Amino acid sequence: QVQLVESGGGLVKPGGSLRLSCAASGFTFSDYYMSWIRQAPGKGLEWVSYISSSGSTIYYADSVKGRFTISRDNAKNSLYLQMNSLRAEDTAVYYCARAGLVATLDCWGQGTLVTVSS
Amino acid sequence: QSALTQPASVSGSPGQSITISCTGTSSDVGGYNYVSWYQQHPGKAPKLMIYDVSNRPSGVSNRFSGSKSGNTASLTISGLQAEDEADYYCSSYTSSSTYVVFGGGTKLTVL
Numbered sequence: 001q002v003q004l005v006e007s008g009g010g011l012v013k014p015g016g017s018l019r020l021s022c023a024a025s026g027f028t029f030s031d032y033y034m035s036w037i038r039q040a041p042g043k044g045l046e047w048v049s050y051i052s053s054s055g056s057t058i059y060y061a062d063s064v065k066g067r068f069t070i071s072r073d074n075a076k077n078s079l080y081l082q083m084n085s086l087r088a089e090d091t092a093v094y095y096c097a098r099a100g101l102v103a104t105l106d107c108w109g110q111g112t113l114v115t116v117s118s
Numbered sequence: 119q120s121a122l123t124q125p126a127s128v129s130g131s132p133g134q135s136i137t138i139s140c141t142g143t144s145s146d147v148g149g150y151n152y153v154s155w156y157q158q159h160p161g162k163a164p165k166l167m168i169y170d171v172s173n174r175p176s177g178v179s180n181r182f183s184g185s186k187s188g189n190t191a192s193l194t195i196s197g198l199q200a201e202d203e204a205d206y207y208c209s210s211y212t213s214s215s216t217y218v219v220f221g222g223g224t225k226l227t228v229l
Contacts, residue, residue, distance in 0.1 A: 059217040103211035
């Protein structure tokens with residue numbers, strides 16, 4: 001079955017960096033666009049970033065542009081999110097999701113918590 | 119401030135029908151048929167319930183339906199059940215550089 005498992009979350013100080021990973025299984029990873037979405041504690045969903053199946057097309061939310069970098073390794077069936085210059089407002093559960101159709105997220109991981117605090 | 123506007127909460131009794139609205143602009147909801155709806159129970163990951171305005175993924179109950187008129191999309195849940203109590207989020211493709219926008223979410227309470 002389709003499975004997405006995030007890892008790499010944790011506590012980091014403001015200004016610090018963190019790299020999230022998402023391991024995919026149960027489908028042909030290289031055929032699908034992938035995305036990162038986050039949810040601050042008690043808040044709604046916020047789309048973060050999107051990468052095409054080959055990695056050639058990438059989108060970012062304005063709130064993370066210039067600080068976060070999405071990437072993928074199709075040979076390892078893995079998606080990544082490099083987060084730099086972290087701020088308190090980046091504190092959230094970060095989900096990776098498969099994009100099956102245009103702007104449609106048809107399978108989600110369970111999320112990994114990132115806490116930015118001194 | 120979310121890009122798409124949803125009511126903060128709706129409620130209904132078991133067996134009733136409810137509708138959740140999602141209002142955007144001609145750059146997102148009104149301009150494209152790429153509206154999705156997600157259900158999220160507390161502490162769980164979101165689940166896709168409707169895509170491309172009105173299509174249901176395999177395994178989603180036909181009590182869930184979607185529609186769109188102008189810049190407003192709607193999710194209707196008929197025959198409300200206790201397990202439908204959850205948060206619901208709409209999303210849409212957007213022609214802006216951000217590609218995807220979400221609504222602020224609606225908390226559904228089954229009375």
